[in-house]
Amino acid sequence: xxxxxxxxxxxxxxxxxxxxxxxxxxxxxxxxxxxxxxxxxxxxxxxxxxxxxxxxxxxxxxxxxxxxxxxxxxxxxxxxxxxxxxxxxxxxxxxxxxxxxxxxxxxxxxxxxxxxxxxxxxxxxxxxxxxxxxxxxxxxxxxxxxxxxxxxxxxxxxxxxxxxxxxxxxxxxxxxxxxxxxxxxxxxxxxxxxxxxxxxxxxxxxxxxxxxxxxxxxxxxxxxx
Numbered sequence: 001x002x003x004x005x006x007x008x009x010x011x012x013x014x015x016x017x018x019x020x021x022x023x024x025x026x027x028x029x030x031x032x033x034x035x036x037x038x039x040x041x042x043x044x045x046x047x048x049x050x051x052x053x054x055x056x057x058x059x060x061x062x063x064x065x066x067x068x069x070x071x072x073x074x075x076x077x078x079x080x081x082x083x084x085x086x087x088x089x090x091x092x093x094x095x096x097x098x099x100x101x102x103x104x105x106x107x108x109x110x111x112x113x114x115x116x117x118x119x120x121x122x123x124x125x126x127x128x129x130x131x132x133x134x135x136x137x138x139x140x141x142x143x144x145x146x147x148x149x150x151x152x153x154x155x156x157x158x159x160x161x162x163x164x165x166x167x168x169x170x171x172x173x174x175x176x177x178x179x180x181x182x183x184x185x186x187x188x189x190x191x192x193x194x195x196x197x198x199x200x201x202x203x204x205x206x207x208x209x210x211x212x213x214x215x216x217x218x219x220x221x222x223x224x225x
Contacts, residue, residue: 018162024203074173082201098126
């Protein structure tokens with residue numbers, strides 16, 4: 001019992017430690033094994049229907065970092081000081097539509113799903129996309145849905161980082177058309193398979209933040225019994 005209480009305390013301490021770090025120490029670098037651990041928590045994250053509709057692009061190239069910094073006001077103060085910088089990409093409609101080649105290959109070859117089961121599963125996904133969530137009108141709804149999945153992975157990576165004393169800052173401060181054009185020119189969007197969902201800087205803080213503040217527990221949580 002004490003071991004569980006200690007684990008809970010350590011996890012909550014990590015949440016208290018985590019904050020959106022605005023200034024990173026350029027002289028401190030995250031060890032490779034630690035960052036691979038962070039990425040692995042993203043890879044193992046859950047996604048709706050098991051799509052795994054994401055790609056994590058770790059940008060360490062200084063030339064590309066400079067281009068991103070100049071194209072994204074949210075990243076301007078984080079680059080090049082951040083130890084590691086990640087572009088979280090989400091799959092576009094061409095890969096996430098119920099009849100896409102990506103999904104068939106993914107379910108067959110990655111998940112090892114039997115053919116007879118896969119047909120029924122894809123039919124259920126078709127119903128979900130057409131009727132339950134109305135995701136097939138235009139290109140944006142399915143992409144936005146995939147972006148929501150990518151944020152699950154992002155949250156897990158930031159929490160895992162905090163648990164081992166590494167700081168992070170999620171970044172949405174960018175012109176999405178300008179950034180997608182830049183990434184497409186760099187060959188990172190794989191001919192329309194991906195679009196930029198969010199970015200995240202990782203490293204070590206220069207100074208401690210103010211104490212964390214949140215709305216009261218009972219204002220956030222409501223019980224229906």
